[in-house]
Structure formats: structure tokens, C-alpha cells
Amino acid sequence: MTAQSLSPRSQSASLLAHEPSIEPLLAQTAAGMDRVNAVILDRMRSEIPLIPQLAGHLISSGGKRLRPMLTVAAAELVGYAGDAQYALAAAVEFIHTATLLHDDVVDGSDLRRGKAAANIIYGNPATVLVGDYLFSRSFELMVEAGSLRVLDILSRASSIIAEGEVDQLTAQRKVETSEEHYLQIITAKTAALFAAACRISAVVAGRSADEEQALDDYGRYLGVAFQLVDDAIDYDSEAAEMGKGKGDDFRDGKMTLPVILAFAAGTAEEQQFWRDAIAGFRTEDEDLAEAIAIIARHGTVEATRARAADYAQKAIDALAIFPDSPMRQALEEAALFSVARRY
Amino acid sequence: MTAQSLSPRSQSASLLAHEPSIEPLLAQTAAGMDRVNAVILDRMRSEIPLIPQLAGHLISSGGKRLRPMLTVAAAELVGYAGDAQYALAAAVEFIHTATLLHDDVVDGSDLRRGKAAANIIYGNPATVLVGDYLFSRSFELMVEAGSLRVLDILSRASSIIAEGEVDQLTAQRKVETSEEHYLQIITAKTAALFAAACRISAVVAGRSADEEQALDDYGRYLGVAFQLVDDAIDYDSEAAEMGKGKGDDFRDGKMTLPVILAFAAGTAEEQQFWRDAIAGFRTEDEDLAEAIAIIARHGTVEATRARAADYAQKAIDALAIFPDSPMRQALEEAALFSVARRY
Numbered sequence: 001m002t003a004q005s006l007s008p009r010s011q012s013a014s015l016l017a018h019e020p021s022i023e024p025l026l027a028q029t030a031a032g033m034d035r036v037n038a039v040i041l042d043r044m045r046s047e048i049p050l051i052p053q054l055a056g057h058l059i060s061s062g063g064k065r066l067r068p069m070l071t072v073a074a075a076e077l078v079g080y081a082g083d084a085q086y087a088l089a090a091a092v093e094f095i096h097t098a099t100l101l102h103d104d105v106v107d108g109s110d111l112r113r114g115k116a117a118a119n120i121i122y123g124n125p126a127t128v129l130v131g132d133y134l135f136s137r138s139f140e141l142m143v144e145a146g147s148l149r150v151l152d153i154l155s156r157a158s159s160i161i162a163e164g165e166v167d168q169l170t171a172q173r174k175v176e177t178s179e180e181h182y183l184q185i186i187t188a189k190t191a192a193l194f195a196a197a198c199r200i201s202a203v204v205a206g207r208s209a210d211e212e213q214a215l216d217d218y219g220r221y222l223g224v225a226f227q228l229v230d231d232a233i234d235y236d237s238e239a240a241e242m243g244k245g246k247g248d249d250f251r252d253g254k255m256t257l258p259v260i261l262a263f264a265a266g267t268a269e270e271q272q273f274w275r276d277a278i279a280g281f282r283t284e285d286e287d288l289a290e291a292i293a294i295i296a297r298h299g300t301v302e303a304t305r306a307r308a309a310d311y312a313q314k315a316i317d318a319l320a321i322f323p324d325s326p327m328r329q330a331l332e333e334a335a336l337f338s339v340a341r342r343y
Numbered sequence: 344m345t346a347q348s349l350s351p352r353s354q355s356a357s358l359l360a361h362e363p364s365i366e367p368l369l370a371q372t373a374a375g376m377d378r379v380n381a382v383i384l385d386r387m388r389s390e391i392p393l394i395p396q397l398a399g400h401l402i403s404s405g406g407k408r409l410r411p412m413l414t415v416a417a418a419e420l421v422g423y424a425g426d427a428q429y430a431l432a433a434a435v436e437f438i439h440t441a442t443l444l445h446d447d448v449v450d451g452s453d454l455r456r457g458k459a460a461a462n463i464i465y466g467n468p469a470t471v472l473v474g475d476y477l478f479s480r481s482f483e484l485m486v487e488a489g490s491l492r493v494l495d496i497l498s499r500a501s502s503i504i505a506e507g508e509v510d511q512l513t514a515q516r517k518v519e520t521s522e523e524h525y526l527q528i529i530t531a532k533t534a535a536l537f538a539a540a541c542r543i544s545a546v547v548a549g550r551s552a553d554e555e556q557a558l559d560d561y562g563r564y565l566g567v568a569f570q571l572v573d574d575a576i577d578y579d580s581e582a583a584e585m586g587k588g589k590g591d592d593f594r595d596g597k598m599t600l601p602v603i604l605a606f607a608a609g610t611a612e613e614q615q616f617w618r619d620a621i622a623g624f625r626t627e628d629e630d631l632a633e634a635i636a637i638i639a640r641h642g643t644v645e646a647t648r649a650r651a652a653d654y655a656q657k658a659i660d661a662l663a664i665f666p667d668s669p670m671r672q673a674l675e676e677a678a679l680f681s682v683a684r685r686y
Contacts, residue, residue, distance in 0.1 A: 048509045133502060142494075162472055169469055
């Protein structure tokens with residue numbers, strides 16, 4: 001990939017000569033992420049031993065730390081000369097980790113990132129409370145960074161995430177959930193934190209409202225694309241096993257886009273299957289296999305990925321106001337990767 | 344009660360001619376609390392209907408709103424001329440409410456304030472998530488108030504509360520829990536928010552470090568006294584039924600001071616009873632009756648109340664640096680009331 005191939009308003013991103021990869025973003029944020037990881041390890045400490053044990057179980061479990069990586073990358077993209085981004089990136093990861101811990105309790109998850117979920121090992125009570133601890137710690141980190149605007153952005157993002165999670169809970173087991181409602185849910189529960197993670201670096205760097213908005217847009221569209229693909233993979237007959245248990249969304253009766261589209265396009269018989277399944281009466285392995293077969297018949301995993309590709313392109317377009325740079329290219333390629341990934 | 348009877352370093356508080364009452368504090372904060380309650384109602388709103396439903400179930404359930412009342416009272420005590428205390432008091436109440444919602448999930452509570460607990464009506468998942476929402480909203484309110492120092496104080500208090508809750512969980516069902524450890528737990532899980540609720544009013548009013556510390560001390564000592572009495576009431580054979588189910592601490596195997604003192608003073612047979620009970624093998628009504636009988640024999644409810652009275656006196660002493668005023672007297676009497684109350 002050359003500098004030219006992606007600039008300036010890069011629909012040519014699709015002209016990449018190779019499979020898109022997250023590696024350029026990883027490479028360019030590696031030094032920054034070392035500093036972020038040091039903050040994370042330092043701040044998950046507590047005199048109560050169960051707290052670092054439980055937090056460490058999830059934090060050391062091989063998450064990609066994509067959200068804090070976006071904060072570090074955005075700071076570099078806008079030429080930020082300070083070092084507030086490391087604490088803020090750690091704050092973003094703590095918010096995300098707290099959310100995952102609470103999600104695992106909410107969903108009664110067995111697996112997270114291919115390992116036993118924290119709630120299985122440590123129980124729901126400790127998992128809820130350690131989530132609360134990390135959430136509080138994230139605000140302490142933001143306070144240290146000293147920007148009320150950043151606190152405003154991240155506290156609002158946190159409210160929106162919680163609203164999105166409650167909204168998802170309300171929609172659970174409701175087969176009539178619309179595509180529009182689903183997009184609202186994932187924009188809130190996932191994309192809001194991606195957007196905030198990017199925007200805050202423009203804020204601490206004192207960049208223009210347009211640049212703030214561009215980074216917010218990039219993060220938001222990327223977050224939607226990312227969640228769409230996550231939801232596609234859960235029904236992708238070809239995808240490798242995910243870290244979370246395959247078919248979790250199905251058994252939990254969550255209406256994600258592959259199901260929404262398959263239900264809309266389905267025969268009367270298929271629609272009855274979905275009604276029963278989403279209501280919780282078809283939760284065996286053979287039912288999941290049938291769900292995957294119906295979805296394959298209607299091509300709704302591919303349709304979901306296509307929708308994700310549109311959002312990834314919007315994310316790439318949002319970066320057009322920044323001069324071309326290796327970091328801009330890495331962020332553009334990360335958007336393509338978020339769609340192409342199989343895990 | 345005359346102005347003289349409590350001033351200036353009021354050990355004479357015990358000379359009150361009547362039973363101590365919370366009424367003077369209620370009366371003097373009534374107008375301010377109307378404003379706080381308006382903020383609370385405004386900010387628990389959401390487009391997701393389940394959020395105000397669930398939050399409202401707890402928020403409208405007749406809690407005394409003691410913590411935000413302390414913020415309002417402290418602002419008046421130090422002569423604060425602004426109006427940041429209303430948003431901050433609402434933020435304090437949201438932190439407290441979020442904690443109660445999560446506590447009810449953690450403890451598997453059936454009752455809260457004499458009504459079915461939110462988790463019983465709405466389930467654990469929604470209760471966890473609405474707690475998260477209120478917690479996020481509390482930080483939004485703090486950001487609007489615009490003081491990084493207040494954000495620092497309340498984010499630290501939140502971390503300490505979560506640590507205290509995890510610590511309590513770790514100590515649960517451990518009959519060997521020491522009095523010192525128990526005091527650490529309640530100082531963290533209860534008194535830290537009382538202290539912060541008082542201190543922040545001195546901060547927004549720009550008062551001296553000594554006045555900040557005095558209000559922090561008042562809140563902290565009051566919080567310890569308050570929790571000691573809560574824990575005493577759960578074993579008080581004469582006390583009216585509490586809002587939470589009587590004997591909850593006993594059945595949950597929580598080591599509170601009445602039990603810690605009774606275990607320490609107990610015969611070999613009594614100690615065996617406590618070992619079995621705290622481990623969870625004696626949870627019937629007759630076991631609770633036996634626990635109450637043993638505790639009555641050793642007078643440890645009274646001993647716990649006496650300990651609480653010492654803390655209430657320390658709280659009163661902390662206020663001595665402020666000139667005598669009706670609000671100072673009301674806060675002093677509230678400290679006495681926290682010990683004398685039977686519910």
C-alpha cells in the first residue's frame with residue numbers, strides 16, 4: 001500500500017493490493033500502547049486482592065484493546081504533543097472492561113475471549129462490584145488528565161452505553177425488532193465509546209471542532225461496522241470459533257441484523273422458526289444449525305457484512321480532512337480490516 | 344434546644360432536653376431538597392422507558408435522601424452563595440442509588456425500604472444496567488457543576504465504595520473477621536460517601552482546607568455511626584422491622600459488630616453456633632431468634648450503639664470550628680439522632 005493509494009478521499013481504499021490488516025495500526029501505536037498498558041496495570045491495583053485478580057483475568061485475556069488504541073492513534077494523527085492520551089486511553093479501556101464484566105453478568109455468559117467468563121470463576125457479585133471499581137477508576141484517570149470537556153464526552157458516552165444496553169435488554173426476545181431499532185442499539189452500546197475514544201484526543205490537542213467531529217464520525221462509523229461484523233460472525237458458518245461461545249446471541253434471543261434480515265425475507269415456516277427461537281423455545285445445537293442454514297440461504301451474513309462495509313467506507317471518508325500520513329492510512333486500513341476479519 | 348446548649352465544643356449535645364430528632368435538619372434543608380429532587384427527577388429520565396421505571400421504583404420509595412441533604416446543609420453551613428450544591432447533591436444521591444441497586448443484585452435482596460427490591464421486580468440484568476446509567480448520569484451532573492476538585496473527590500469516593508463492597512464480600516461468611524477489618528469495610532462502603540457529600544460543599548464555596556477537612560470528618564464519623572446503628576438494628580429485639588428484611592445480615596453471613604462482639608465474648612457453644620450460622624448452616628427463623636438471644640445476653644447491640652455514640656460525638660466535635668448557627672445545631676442533632684433512632 002502506498003501513500004497515494006488511499007488519498008485523499010479514499011474510495012480507493014478498496015484498491016488495497018492485499019487483505020486489509022490491523023498490523024499497521026498495531027505497529028504505529030505499539031510504543032504508545034506500552035505506556036497505556038502500564039497505566040492500566042498500575043490503576044487496576046487495590047489493597048483488596050480480589051479486585052486485581054478479577055480485573056486481571058479479563059484485562060490479561062488477550063483483548064485487542066482497540067478502543068484505547070484509537071485514542072493513541074487519534075492523538076498521533078492530530079499531532080498532539082502532550083501525554084494525556086495515555087491516561088485517557090486507559091480510562092476508555094476501563095469503561096469498556098467494566099461494561100464487559102457487567103455484560104457477562106447480564107447475559108449469564110460462560111465464555112469471554114475463549115476463556116471462562118469472570119462471573120463463572122468469581123461469581124456475579126464480585127463481577128458487578130469490580131466493574132464498578134474500574135468504572136470509578138476510569139473517572140479518576142480522566143480527572144487527572146484535567147479536561148472537563150473530556151469528562152463531559154466520556155460521561156455522556158457512558159450514559160449512552162448504559163442506555164443502549166438497557167435498550168438491547170428490552171428488545172431481547174422480540175422478533176419484531178426493526179433494523180432501525182437495532183442500529184440505534186449498537187450505535188449506543190458500541191459505537192458511542194469508539195466515537196468518544198477518538199474525539200477526546202482532538203480535544204486534549206486543542207484541534208478544531210471540525211477535526212473533533214471528523215474523529216468522532218470515524219469512531220462512530222467504525223464502531224457500527226465493528227459491531228455489525230461481530231453480529232455476523234455469530235452466524236457465519238465459515239468463521240472460526242469466536243472468543244465468546246458461538247450461538248450466544250441466538251440462545252439469548254438477541255435480534256441482530258443477520259436475523260432481522262432473515263426474518264424479513266423468510267418464508268412463513270422460517271418466520272415461525274424465528275418466532276420460536278427468539279422467544280427461547282429452540283436453543284439446542286440443531287436449532288442453531290438450522291438458524292445458520294436459514295441465514296446462509298438468504299445470504300444475510302453477507303448482507304450484514306456489506307452494510308458494515310458501507311459504514312467502514314464512511315469512517316474512511318471522515319478522515320479525509322486530515323492530511324495523508326502513515327497513521328491516517330493505518331486507521332483507514334483498520335476500518336477495512338474491521339469488515340474483512342473472520343474472528 | 345437553645346443555641347447555647349450545643350456550643351461551642353458540644354459535649355453538651357447529650358444534654359438535649361428531648362429525644363434527638365432529624366426534624367430540624369429536614370426543616371432547614373426542605374427548600375434546597377425541593378431543588379435537588381427536581382434535578383433527580385429530571386436526570387433519571389431516558390428515552391428507554393425501563394430506565395425511569397426501574398430507577399423511579401427505588402428513588403420514589405421513601406429513602407430519606409440523607410446524603411444529598413448533607414451536601415445542601417453543608418453548603419448552607421459555610422455560607423455558599425452559588426447553586427452548584429443542588430446538582431452535586433443529586434449526583435451524590437445517584438451514586439448512592441446506583442450502589443443500592445448493585446447491592447441488591449449482589450446480596451440477592453428480596454426487600455429494600457420495605458418494598459420488593461428492584462432486582463425482584465425487574466431482574467438482575469436491568470438492575471445492574473440502570474445502576475450503571477445512574478452512575479454515569481452522576482458524573483454528567485458533576486461535570487456541569489464544573490469543579491475538577493469535586494470530580495476528584497467523588498470519583499475517589501466511588502472507587503473506595505466499590506473497594507469496600509468487594510472487601511465486605513471477601514469477609515462474608517468469615518467468622519474470624521476482626522472489629523478493625525469491619526470498621527475499615529464500613530468506613531469505605533458507607534462513610535466515604537457521607538464524607539465526600541459534606542466536603543464538596545466546602546470546595547465549591549472555596550472555603551479553607553480546615554473547613555473542608557472538618558466537613559469531611561463530620562460526614563465520615565456520621566457515616567460510621569449511621570452504619571453501626573443500621574447493623575445493630577438488624578439484631579435489635581426491640582427495634583421495629585427495618586425496611587430491609589430483618590435478619591438479612593445474619594442469613595447472608597455478614598460479620599457486623601454485634602456479631603463480632605458476641606463471638607468474641609461467647610462461650611464455646613455460642614462460638615460454635617456463630618461458626619455454623621455465619622458459614623450458612625443456620626438460616627431458619629429459630630436460628631435468627633437464637634442469634635438475637637445470644638446477642639441480647641451479651642448486650643452487643645447496646646455496645647454497638649455505644650460505639651456509634653462515640654463516633655457521633657466525634658462528628659459533633661468536628662463542627663466546632665464553625666460558628667454556632669441553627670444549621671450547625673441541626674447537623675449536631677442529626678448525629679445524635681443517627682444513634683438514637685430505632686429504625
